[in-house]
Amino acid sequence: MNANETPPANPAKEPSSECLAPPASADPAAYPAASAPTTSRRSFLKAGGMLSLSSLMGAGALMTQSGEAHAAAEWAEHFQKNYRLMTAEEKDEARKRLERRYSREYEKPVTVDITGPQPGVLMGYALNVRKCIGCRRCVKACVAENNQSRGERPGERIEWIQVLRMERGEFSQDKMDHGYPEGLGIQVGGNAYTPAGQVLEGQYHYAPEAVPEKDATYMPIACMQCEKPPCVKVCPVRTTYREADGPVVIDYNWCIGCRMCMGACPYWARRINLTTPVLPKAEMNPVTHYLGNRPRMRGVVEKCHWCLQRTRQGRYPACVEVCPVGARKFGNLLDPNSEVSLILARKNVFRLKAELNTFPKFFYFYD
Amino acid sequence: MKKSALHTILIALGAIVVLGGGVAVSVFSQDAAPQEAAPPEPQEVICFESRKGASEITQHEIQPGLLNVKCSPTTGAALWYGDPYEGTVPMGKMPLLESIPDDKAVVRPRSEKLNLLAMCGTACHNNTLPLASRVPPTLPKNNRPVPIPTMEGMLPEIANLQHGRGRIWCLDCHHTTKRNMLVDHFGDPISFDQPQLLCGKCHGDKLRDWRDGIHGKRIGEFASTGKKRWFVCTECHNPHDVQNGDRNRGFTQLQPELPPQLSHGMKDANYEKLHPIPH
Numbered sequence: 001m002n003a004n005e006t007p008p009a010n011p012a013k014e015p016s017s018e019c020l021a022p023p024a025s026a027d028p029a030a031y032p033a034a035s036a037p038t039t040s041r042r043s044f045l046k047a048g049g050m051l052s053l054s055s056l057m058g059a060g061a062l063m064t065q066s067g068e069a070h071a072a073a074e075w076a077e078h079f080q081k082n083y084r085l086m087t088a089e090e091k092d093e094a095r096k097r098l099e100r101r102y103s104r105e106y107e108k109p110v111t112v113d114i115t116g117p118q119p120g121v122l123m124g125y126a127l128n129v130r131k132c133i134g135c136r137r138c139v140k141a142c143v144a145e146n147n148q149s150r151g152e153r154p155g156e157r158i159e160w161i162q163v164l165r166m167e168r169g170e171f172s173q174d175k176m177d178h179g180y181p182e183g184l185g186i187q188v189g190g191n192a193y194t195p196a197g198q199v200l201e202g203q204y205h206y207a208p209e210a211v212p213e214k215d216a217t218y219m220p221i222a223c224m225q226c227e228k229p230p231c232v233k234v235c236p237v238r239t240t241y242r243e244a245d246g247p248v249v250i251d252y253n254w255c256i257g258c259r260m261c262m263g264a265c266p267y268w269a270r271r272i273n274l275t276t277p278v279l280p281k282a283e284m285n286p287v288t289h290y291l292g293n294r295p296r297m298r299g300v301v302e303k304c305h306w307c308l309q310r311t312r313q314g315r316y317p318a319c320v321e322v323c324p325v326g327a328r329k330f331g332n333l334l335d336p337n338s339e340v341s342l343i344l345a346r347k348n349v350f351r352l353k354a355e356l357n358t359f360p361k362f363f364y365f366y367d
Numbered sequence: 368m369k370k371s372a373l374h375t376i377l378i379a380l381g382a383i384v385v386l387g388g389g390v391a392v393s394v395f396s397q398d399a400a401p402q403e404a405a406p407p408e409p410q411e412v413i414c415f416e417s418r419k420g421a422s423e424i425t426q427h428e429i430q431p432g433l434l435n436v437k438c439s440p441t442t443g444a445a446l447w448y449g450d451p452y453e454g455t456v457p458m459g460k461m462p463l464l465e466s467i468p469d470d471k472a473v474v475r476p477r478s479e480k481l482n483l484l485a486m487c488g489t490a491c492h493n494n495t496l497p498l499a500s501r502v503p504p505t506l507p508k509n510n511r512p513v514p515i516p517t518m519e520g521m522l523p524e525i526a527n528l529q530h531g532r533g534r535i536w537c538l539d540c541h542h543t544t545k546r547n548m549l550v551d552h553f554g555d556p557i558s559f560d561q562p563q564l565l566c567g568k569c570h571g572d573k574l575r576d577w578r579d580g581i582h583g584k585r586i587g588e589f590a591s592t593g594k595k596r597w598f599v600c601t602e603c604h605n606p607h608d609v610q611n612g613d614r615n616r617g618f619t620q621l622q623p624e625l626p627p628q629l630s631h632g633m634k635d636a637n638y639e640k641l642h643p644i645p646h
Contacts, residue, residue, distance in 0.1 A: 108432035136624035137444055144437050144447040157628040204627055205636035210620035286432050314588045321448050324417040325603065325618050326584030337591040339580035347581070367576070 073097050083251035083291065084241060095290060102295060106284045113289040115312040117245035123306055123361065124246070124333035124340040125317075126349070127220060130366040131327035134163050134211045134218030138319035138328065142222075145307060145318035146293040147285055148271075151278030158271045160304045161222040161319065166202035168215050222319075223248065223269035223304035224352060224360030231261035231270065240301075246333075246361055247306045249291040257299035266353050267360075270303045306330070333361065414438030414445040417584070417603040418619050422475055424453065442622045451586040451596050458597055459561060464578055471594045476560045477601060483521055484547050484559060491517075492546035512536040522607065529610040540565055540606070559601075566600045 080086070080094060095112045102110035139161045143150060148158040202219070212218065229248045232240055239254035240261055262270045276298040288294040289309035296302050307317035311330070320328040331338030336345075340363070343349065347365040354360075412426035414436060424436045429450050437447035455473035464472070478484050512528075518537075519526045528536075542548040548556035549565040557564045567574030576582035580591075583603065587595040600606070609617045626636060633639065 131618075133618055133621075134623060135444075135621060136626070137439070137446060139627070140439060140624045141446045154628070154631060159627050162627065203636070203639050205629065205633075205639060207623065207626050207636060209622065211623045212618075212620065311589065314590055314593055315451075316586055316589045318447055320589075321451060321586040322444075322446055323584065324444070324621070326582065326598070329581065330589050331580075332590060335591050338589075339591075342579045343581055367581075 073101060077253065080253055082237075082239065082254050084238075091290070098290070098294060102286075102288070105295075106279075106281045106286070108281070108284075108286050110284075110286040110288060112294055113287075113292075113309050113312065115289070117243050118312065120332075120334055121245045122333040123225070123311060124331060124338075124344075124363070125225070125306065125361060126329040126331075126340045126343045126347075126363045126365050128325075128327040128329070128366060129217070129219055129364050131325045132163075132218045132220060133325055134165055134206070134213075134216070135324060136163050137322045137324060138220060139163060141318040141322040142304070144283070145285055145310075146304075147277075147279055147288070147295050148302070149273060149275070149277035149279060149296075150283070151275070153275070155274040156278050158273070158277075158302070160269070160271065160302075161220055162204055162268065164202045164204060164219045164221060165206040165213075165216050166219060168217055219364075221267055221269070221352070222362075223265075224267050224358065224362040225304075225306060227359035227361060228357060230264040230266065230356075230358060234260040234264040236260060243291070243308075245312075247308060247311075248303075249305050249308065250301060250303065251291065252294070252296050252300045252302070255300040257301065259301065261301055266356050266358065270301050272301050273298050412438055414443050416445045417598060418605070418621065420605070421602045422477070422480055439624060441624055444621075444624075448586060452594070455596050456560075461561075461563070461578070471592070473594070473596050474560065474599055475596070475602075477562070477599060478559045481559060488545060488547040492544070524605070524608045529608045530606060532610070560599070562600045562606075566606075 076093070076097060081090065083091070086094065091114045095114045098112045099110055102112065139159050142148070142160050143158075146160065148160065149156050151157060206216075225242075225247050227242070229240075229242060232242060232248060235241075236258060237254050237256055239252075239256075240248060240250045242248050257272060259272055262272060273296055277296055279295055284295065285293060287309055289305075289312065292305050292308035307315070307319075310317055316330055317328075320330045329339045329343060331340035333340055333344075335341060343365050344363065347367055349363045349365045351360045351363055413423050414426065416422045416424060424445055426434055426436055426438060429435045433449050435448075435450040435453055436445050437449075438444065439446045452473055454475050456476055457469040458472040458474045459469075461472075514526065525537075531539075538550070540549055542550040542556045543554075545556045547559070549559060549562065551557050551564060552568055563574060563577060573582050577600075583600075584598040585595040586598075587593060604617055605619060608619070629636070629638075
């Protein structure tokens with residue numbers, strides 16, 4: 001496309017007063033006034049938008065009719081800034097608006113927390129892979145806590161934690177020649193035919209009568225809260241980012257549902273609400289956080305955020321509290337006496353897919 | 368459908384019972400103000416915490432719309448804690464944990480759950496025997512375990528004790544004369560609410576990890592100085608049955624929760640066994 005023929009801002013599409021006068025030349029270099037009025041017009045529109053926005057918000061607060069208040073709230077939500085750019089007042093405004101909306105929608109008092117990162121806290125997580133019995137209680141606790149969709153139709157049941165069942169590997173004489181590559185006899189715990197070890201090959205849909213099974217080992221996977229998260233790098237609207245105390249969070253209002261982050265995540269940690277989330281009123285958890293478990297809308301991506309609504313208030317995440325074998329540990333990495341720091345100091349620790357240099361703050365360990 | 372019908376019937380029955388109770392009250396206390404018929408009590412939901420047969424929690428509302436605990440409809444396990452400190456008491460001073468203030472470390476007492484415990488010291492082991500034979504009636508002469516039908520009837524798993532690989536017996540852990548207590552190395556009694564003092568006699572490495580929060584489970588506040596409810600040994604492990612052959616860990620087998628939704632294109636759960644993910 002020739003830049004000389006098309007000015008940067010197409011005046012034909014914008015019926016403003018400047019456009020009524022025909023340009024003296026099609027060449028933007030010869031028509032320097034074209035760019036200046038466009039920007040001023042843009043700023044004028046923006047100012048007008050903000051003005052009507054603020055007036056509507058004020059009107060919404062005064063109005064008693066729920067329909068118009070609802071429209072005002074929707075308007076305010078639409079013009080809301082990226083959460084990181086919002087001032088404290090704007091955050092508080094958004095909090096109040098959401099609390100009103102959710103309380104009406106779910107017919108119980110819902111709180112939306114906007115507590116920020118606490119100084120001196122860097123959250124870390126550790127999981128004992130030897131202890132995990134694969135009971136999936138963490139998965140269901142996460143759903144109970146974090147208001148995921150729980151419908152029956154395809155894509156309506158969202159779970160953030162996956163528990164992978166893997167066959168146990170073995171070193172044995174009769175498999176000596178079955179190593180990989182073929183015939184070289186290099187045994188790696190399993191081999192090409194009976195894989196084992198951390199190749200992440202296994203079953204998610206196992207359903208035995210009782211766990212743990214004798215020949216299986218279990219590996220729960222969720223968001224690793226990377227220090228260098230690939231999902232954050234690819235997000236085109238920068239709505240997902242790393243909070244100062246560690247967790248990678250999503251401002252659901254700014255998510256456009258492009259799913260770039262889902263493709264970028266090497267740990268399959270992200271889920272998208274393809275349909276309107278199915279969240280029964282009775283099961284909805286009314287204690288929420290803006291960046292955490294507040295009810296999501298259709299078409300946004302969500303993932304584990306280490307129960308921000310709990311951990312910002314000092315509580316353990318929900319999965320840690322229900323693990324029946326105590327395999328899940330959570331703590332402050334900056335505190336040398338915390339559980340996670342002691343595990344890092346004392347136990348054999350590995351990070352999943354460490355070769356990708358994502359630097360997860362989720363550590364697997366065994367004793 | 369069936370379930371909801373059953374539920375309706377139960378609610379109706381509950382209403383009848385409550386109404387009946389209301390009538391009885393008004394008959395017996397006539398000077399009292401006339402009582403309104405209370406709404407039918409919802410059925411009591413009790414869920415088990417770590418393993419079946421150990422500690423349990425009864426569900427109730429702590430705030431409008433907020434439960435103290437949520438239970439799994441599949442397995443009956445506790446799935447979510449609204450109030451992590453329910454029914455707890457201070458843990459008491461533990462060796463090497465003296466620096467923790469009393470209100471920061473709490474436990475749920477085990478003795479409430481142990482049904483027989485109240486009877487042990489009163490019904491049989493009550494020191495009412497003649498002075499000359501004031502030892503428990505079953506104390507053997509040669510320190511060899513002898514099967515005791517009374518005990519096995521009360522606690523079936525001790526018929527085949529799976530702990531210590533045949534090298535320990537009852538009175539290594541239970542107090543000789545105070546049968547509702549455990550015993551430490553010096554023969555002093557230990558409360559059933561503090562089994563870690565007993566278990567740490569042999570499992571010292573586990574006790575150390577438990578003290579630091581690496582082994583076992585704590586719920587509540589995650590900060591190292593925060594208030595936590597500690598789970599004690601016997602809430603997760605059955606000491607009479609820790610080496611069952613059907614599993615490969617010290618934890619008892621239990622029913623798992625439901626698997627995730629089948630992905631697009633998967634007809635059944637067997638699919639992923641036949642079509643492993645390429646890596």
